[in-house]
Amino acid sequence: METFLFWLFAIVGVGCGIMVVFHRNPMSSAIYLVVTMLCLAGFYALLAGPFVAVIQVLVYAGAVMVLILFVIMMLNLREETLEREGSIVTWILAGLIGLVLVVAVLPPFPRTPASAPEPAFGTIEEVGNKLFTVYLLPFELTSVLLLVAIIGAVILAKRRML
């Protein structure tokens, strides 16, 4: 069962990931990206990470992608204005370079198999525990980062200068 799910998510995920990059219409790319993210959420669930799986769906696929889709629709690009980008040859070349890069980036992998995790691994309690004790400072710094992003989004995107 687990093997089946892994290969399902892997093939669909990688396939849709490639389609994100290669499709002409940004709207389609966005949908493919959503599917890829859902496959990743499936991976997280397989890897004993229920909390991050849910967060992936809620925040990434649910909020970030919706935002991107809003902007795509707002910009209202029509199909005719989208031309083919780059020749076939360039893409094949890019694909080959990509293949080389994947092999180069494939790290020398740890061979020892992972032991079975404790039942509480990856749950929201465990994440919360770590987040507010060990990782308290990164958490607080992230709040500053969010504030900066909010300021930026507002002053860059607002209509008239206040």
Add this chain to the structure above:
Amino acid sequence: MAGRTEDQETHMDATALLDSTGALLPHMTVLVTGLVILTLDLFLTPRSRYLNEVVGLIGLLLAFLFTLSTAGAPRQVFMAMAVVDYLGAFFNATFLLIAALTILLSASYVRREGVSVGEYYALILFATTGFMFVAAAADLIMVFLAIETLSIATYILAGLLREDPRSQEAAFKYFMLGVLSSAFFLYGIATIYGALGNTNLVHLAQVLGQGDFSPLLLMGMALLIVGLGFKVAVVPFHMWAPDVYEGAPTTVTAFMTAGPKAAAFAAFLRVFFQGFTTPEMVQHWAPIFAFLAALTMILGNFVAIAQQSLKRMLAYSSIAHAGYAFVALVAHNALGASSILYYLVAYTLMSLGAFTVLMVVARREGPLYAFDDYAGLGTTHPLLAAMMALFMFALAGFPPTAGFAGKFYVFSAAVQAGYYGLALIGVLTSVVSVVYYTRVVMLMYMREPNGAPPIPRLAPTTMAVLGITAVGILYMGIFPGGIMRLAEHSVAFLFQAKM
């Protein structure tokens, strides 16, 4: 918990929390100042807008005082996420100086260009908070988050002239390549996490010191180099810098050449001088750094000669200077580490001074930042021209300026570590740089004024920036010992114990 000693607690109690917060008081102060400005700006009238700058400067001064009081022997706070030591204190002082000079510099500029004042200063201060957290990072996740904070703030600042298409372009290009480099950096962190089980830098050094070496670590290191290389704009990761520096508002460019660069070097020091610090590891990254430094010095200086716009020339000059500073990283010794610190302070002063003159002389109509604006400046505005000449000579590395002393220390460190070729390249490219720096000086003094509209009277804040930077450059050039001693003291702990 992997990576933490058994006798460490699993969480902080109240005293530890208070102690940790107290140690990071400088950082908190800058953050709070930003928040205060953000809120205060809602209630200010155009006449009282100057309070923004006042509050900002007071906050920075407070932070500086806290920096002095919290500096001490290295100690880890916040569950080994941050570290407070003299190195951090030195960097904090540098960042606070950059922020203060930028605030002074921006005072007349933001009113002239109609930028939203409160948010501008708040972003500058939040970026500064990011700088300071980079210097205080003891864990790779903190380095990442701090760099992201300062980067996002800078993306926004670059695009603040919303009506100016070049500002928009600069913001987007910076954003695109900035996030790309962050992705590489994050992948590097993930790989190191995979090798170690945690991302603490001190633990990384311990593991390496015990000879426990995994190829995953090498790969992670390479990815980190790519990620950080973009931020500091060394060749071949420099492509974004000329366009972004040219398009961004001038005060933001000045800020960007000083702040994020210094922060990136702080990250290099923390990651490579505290993390990947064993001799075996140094043998892996030092040659790479040497190669990057050589490329950067050569390309930065030669391309600068061909530039038609002073702003773009200064952008390539900034790339070249990052190359010089990189040479000091290659020389993994005490002189190398302290000379980086000295060089960063010197470069801050030179760059901010030059950009101040740029901002003052820029004409609103016609090609901005063209060289012709400077023709005959020696006759029309002698004091301003003299300042610019000083900044140009300092950047070129003439004695008795800080530029000369900085390069001297950096190249000496390289020679000390045996990198004679690199030092030679450094000296030769410095000679080449004289060509384009003196071009400005000759324009100012040997050409007739071309009837350009007169420069309006300088605001007192602008004059203050020019004064501080000029005096600083001369002081550091004539009496380099003071700052160098501080720098040496700050990095001493890096080379004390043999790892």
Add this chain to the structure above:
Amino acid sequence: MIPIPHYLTVSAILFTTGAIGVLMRRNALIVLMSLELMLNAVNLSFVAYARLHQDMGGHVFVFLSITVAAAEAAVGLAILLTIFRARATVDVDNLHLLQR
């Protein structure tokens, strides 16, 4: 169970695909989405390594990484909006006022 290296391979493939997208595509929105793809790929590595080391730190990193990516997406879209308002196009190759 599935060996961890399998997950890391998928992560590497997605990361490289995203990188190709950033460098090759002209449409700024797709560039943005490619960047998000890269960040997602790194998150997968984090979770896989966390499973290997039985350490919750990886999950916390992913949590923070998703937050950062969301913030960056918002800012990137805001920048895109300013460009689009002036030019009615999001073709990256049109951004050539600043010489290359």
